[in-house]
Amino acid sequence: MVKLIVLDIGYGDTKYATIVNGGGKVSLRRQLFPSAVAAVGPNGFSSGPKPKAGQSLTFGGQKYAIGDYASGLSAEFATLARDRAWSEEALVLALSGLVRAVPGGGQVNLTVSLPVSWMSDASRVKSLLRGDHEVKVGRAISLYQVKRVDIMPQGFGVYMAATHALDEKGAPYLSAPDIHHGGAIVIDVGRHTSNFVFVHANSRYDNSLSDSAELGTDIVLRAIQVEASKKHRMTISMSVADRATREGYLSVGSKKVPIKTLVGPAYQDLASRIVSVSQGLVGSRKLGFGCVIIGGGGSKVKPLVAAIKKGFGHNRFIIDRQGQFGNVTGQLIWALGVK
Numbered sequence: 001m002v003k004l005i006v007l008d009i010g011y012g013d014t015k016y017a018t019i020v021n022g023g024g025k026v027s028l029r030r031q032l033f034p035s036a037v038a039a040v041g042p043n044g045f046s047s048g049p050k051p052k053a054g055q056s057l058t059f060g061g062q063k064y065a066i067g068d069y070a071s072g073l074s075a076e077f078a079t080l081a082r083d084r085a086w087s088e089e090a091l092v093l094a095l096s097g098l099v100r101a102v103p104g105g106g107q108v109n110l111t112v113s114l115p116v117s118w119m120s121d122a123s124r125v126k127s128l129l130r131g132d133h134e135v136k137v138g139r140a141i142s143l144y145q146v147k148r149v150d151i152m153p154q155g156f157g158v159y160m161a162a163t164h165a166l167d168e169k170g171a172p173y174l175s176a177p178d179i180h181h182g183g184a185i186v187i188d189v190g191r192h193t194s195n196f197v198f199v200h201a202n203s204r205y206d207n208s209l210s211d212s213a214e215l216g217t218d219i220v221l222r223a224i225q226v227e228a229s230k231k232h233r234m235t236i237s238m239s240v241a242d243r244a245t246r247e248g249y250l251s252v253g254s255k256k257v258p259i260k261t262l263v264g265p266a267y268q269d270l271a272s273r274i275v276s277v278s279q280g281l282v283g284s285r286k287l288g289f290g291c292v293i294i295g296g297g298g299s300k301v302k303p304l305v306a307a308i309k310k311g312f313g314h315n316r317f318i319i320d321r322q323g324q325f326g327n328v329t330g331q332l333i334w335a336l337g338v339k
């Protein structure tokens with residue numbers, strides 16, 4: 001049986017989803033892990049804690065630590081390369097997603113989303129992913145036979161997820177028909193980048209009105225790091241800063257220092273830049289926005305979303321409920337329904 005796996009490799013986290021059939025029940029499995037990769041020597045794991053499933057693999061004769069394990073092992077881990085398109089790190093993250101989703105190997109079909117700015121590289125990514133990949137996990141060798149690869153821009157999955165929704169009573173509906181006057185601008189707000197995807201009234205993605213920009217929640221995380229260092233003489237990692245944004249305070253010793261006043265201006269700044277990129281893409285062509293759809297991890301940050309919404313004024317505004325899993329959820333809907 002060919003398994004379907006969908007992947008969304010972000011600068012912050014790699015998200016994957018698959019459908020599992022077990023115990024008489026078919027269910028959706030969605031998971032994420034940090035997009036961190038560290039190449040290690042042959043004896044790299046001999047001391048310290050052992051990696052968990054999917055946190056290490058050997059591919060092409062090279063051993064890699066992945067995710068939390070990579071960042072715990074060394075401060076010098078690589079994440080996705082910003083200046084290149086598809087990279088070795090991206091391939092290792094994709095394979096790690098496969099190992100976690102289908103342990104032991106097998107035949108798979110993949111739907112992978114790429115940043116809008118990488119879409120010109122889509123056919124090369126397809127051919128790199130397609131075919132056989134031998135991956136060693138521990139002592140076991142697994143063979144993944146990638147039969148088919150579909151590529152879509154990050155942000156389009158958010159569109160699919162947001163338009164195939166359930167209402168308050170749990171009844172399914174398509175919100176697409178009512179947003180179809182003027183099309184929709186979808187903004188997928190990530191850790192380091194945001195993808196802006198324009199979808200026409202007929203649900204067609206328009207590459208010429210879409211783009212990626214280096215705008216993400218890390219602007220805010222960096223502001224927290226600077227504050228922690230200046231005011232509290234603390235050096236904190238991005239993941240500690242990330243936790244602070246989710247909890248609303250920074251732990252300094254036993255004290256909880258609220259971060260609201262600190263992050264407010266950073267969110268405001270990020271929001272206004274997001275609105276101006278959208279207007280630059282779509283507004284100048286007098287197409288206007290039939291609707292604004294916001295998704296990605298950034299759509300879970302309330303003050304940020306409020307500031308973006310204010311910036312768009314009267315436009316219809318939809319917040320995708322899937323947060324970080326917006327793309328993989330929509331990619332799965334697409335993969336199951338469209339072909």
Ligand SMILES: Nc1ncnc2c1ncn2[C@@H]1O[C@H](COP(=O)(O)OP(=O)(O)OP(=O)(O)O)[C@@H](O)[C@H]1O
Nearest residue numbers: 010011012013190191192193217296297298300324
């Ligand atoms: N519930 C939440 N509350 C607050 N912040 C959140 C929440 N969920 C996610 N975030 C923030 O949103 C960020 C972006 O998440 P997402 O997974 O969409 O980014 P990414 O796709 O990895 O990044 P990129 O788009 O740059 O490649 C996270 O790194 C985190 O800082």
Ligand SMILES: [Mg+2]
Nearest residue numbers: 010154190296
């Ligand atoms: Mg993303």
